[in-house]
Amino acid sequence: MDLLRSPGGCPWDAAQTHESLVPFALEEAHEVAEAIELGDRAGMREELGDLLLQVVFHARLAQEHPSDAFDLDDVARGVAAKLVRRHPHVFDADGSLLGEDAGAEGGPTAEPESADVVHARWDRIKKVEKQRTSVLDGIPLAQGALARGQKVLSRARRGGLMIEVDAVARQHDAATPAGLDDSALDDSALDDRALDDRGFGARLLLLAAEAELAGVDAEAALRSALRTLEDAVRASEAG
Template identity: 50%
Template structure:
């Protein structure tokens, strides 16, 4: 599905997307797009991320490409909104910021640091991130409270595991405790509980549809 020009140049499609977004937000463009804010667009970012995850798990390559486009639109849209804010920024600021972060957090690629494997890369990443954000003193700092509970529980389990603090077991006195225990078990087994649940739900929906 390679749609690049014959000369192999990359990025022309991104530039075209920026031009389209600029026209939509400019005078004479789309009234709806023009009145959007970061806050009004935030729910779409969450929705599009879930749709991408579903396409990856159950869709075709064309579905994945389509949903990636919707996610990319969210980045471009927010960057264009940022140009009109009191402290303006644009897509280049966004791109340069993530480029700088990737270079900092991959010293084994860009600075010649020797590593023995992926686990050491992950440890270095955590150490570099900790130095960048010294105000975060605990392993759970920075996890958004607004995440859906299952995804947040998965993130908490991951952080505790990487810090060597994942408990061997938790009380199972309530339904919530039992659900949390399953999340911790999934972490130990290297499974994503959200993906596992989505897959099980997909089978349930499929079976219900075929039996009606």
């Protein structure tokens, strides 16, 4: 990457900025998810490499900043330190394993905790570190609405906040439209249903809440259903 960004390297790579690379990072992350969901091991290896390239690229760009430069080593050290801070049930403050001096084998000495307890502690530590005032701080606005909705619900639940999602949905749309049946979705099927964006939003929020309670990744489930739809479209095209 140093060579690509240097004089005599690649004009395209040399012209890139953090901002111009954002779409590529998002695309590569989605391609990693797709390879994992399809069980494509070779594809996953390749796509993880492409995603890693984005990290390397951004770190190389960051070295060129005139006043706040950092490099790939700084990024790695930062994430290693974060893992230590946010796993106090595993590490001492100096990064050694809990109980490492207590016995030959070392390792955590406390009773095992549930994943939910560990996740809730992670959120609390993050809130203090980043001086956040809400459990919702830090959820990316650019995230897809379905995935973001489920993230909001998850954060609220882990934060001990009791949110009546049904009431929120009713507040958003006092008269939720009747549900769709399994008939073909064409214009005539929709004419008499008074389906507007608020009604759809309320129903999607309720589905996200249902997925959260069931432990289902709503975004991944929708991607899976879309793949089935895409297969049907291609089969229809093939005649």
